[in-house]
Amino acid sequence: MKVALRINGTLREAEVEPRKTLLDTLRENFHLTGAHAGCEHGVCGACTVLVDGAPMRSCLMFAVQADGYEITTIEGLAPAPGELSVLQDAFCETHGLQCGFCTPGMILSSHALLEREGSPSRQEIVEAISGNICRCTGYGQIIEAVEFAAERLRKANAPRGSALPHVGAPGTEPSAQDDAAIEHGILEAATAHDGGPK
Numbered sequence: 001m002k003v004a005l006r007i008n009g010t011l012r013e014a015e016v017e018p019r020k021t022l023l024d025t026l027r028e029n030f031h032l033t034g035a036h037a038g039c040e041h042g043v044c045g046a047c048t049v050l051v052d053g054a055p056m057r058s059c060l061m062f063a064v065q066a067d068g069y070e071i072t073t074i075e076g077l078a079p080a081p082g083e084l085s086v087l088q089d090a091f092c093e094t095h096g097l098q099c100g101f102c103t104p105g106m107i108l109s110s111h112a113l114l115e116r117e118g119s120p121s122r123q124e125i126v127e128a129i130s131g132n133i134c135r136c137t138g139y140g141q142i143i144e145a146v147e148f149a150a151e152r153l154r155k156a157n158a159p160r161g162s163a164l165p166h167v168g169a170p171g172t173e174p175s176a177q178d179d180a181a182i183e184h185g186i187l188e189a190a191t192a193h194d195g196g197p198k
């Protein structure tokens with residue numbers, strides 16, 4: 001079947017079998033390999049992309065179901081080649097990644113949160129990334145990255161000279177108690193998650 005997807009602002013077309021997932025179509029037909037194939041059954045979130053701005057697991061969606069929708073992959077977040085978005089840069093600054101396998105999905109889920117909420121609470125960040133599993137970081141620095149990006153974006157968007165509340169900067173490490181609470185919250189949220197598209 002022929003599908004027409006608007007991917008990162010560009011209309012792309014492909015001939016695919018009806019059973020081909022959006023994940024495989026992005027990776028194999030369009031060579032957008034930032035969406036990672038992890039579990040391939042809706043659990044890990046490594047394949048997360050935005051469909052009309054909402055995080056979706058691309059391993060659980062057929063390409064034909066995405067026909068006509070706006071798809072955003074991690075490759076589409078940077079403002080220009082060789083540059084990083086504010087959120088991507090914050091992940092680097094706060095060491096919000098180690099192996100990087102979960103990172104595209106984490107960033108896209110966090111991006112969707114920041115699009116709808118400029119001052120997310122720590123709990124809102126935990127919930128936003130609760131469908132994304134990270135095996136490396138313990139989540140604390142990922143949450144710090146999202147808080148840091150939110151602060152930077154607020155400053156960038158604030159009228160010149162206005163005062164902004166300080167919400168933490170890179171290097172402001174969460175306490176051991178914070179880390180334990182965050183991990184507990186993530187695990188609870190992940191356990192409660194139904195594994196389907198968010």
Ligand code: FES
Nearest residue numbers: 038039040045059
């Ligand atoms: S690859 Fe794990 S949720 Fe899609």
Ligand code: FES
Nearest residue numbers: 098102134135136
């Ligand atoms: S950085 Fe390795 S899985 Fe998250």
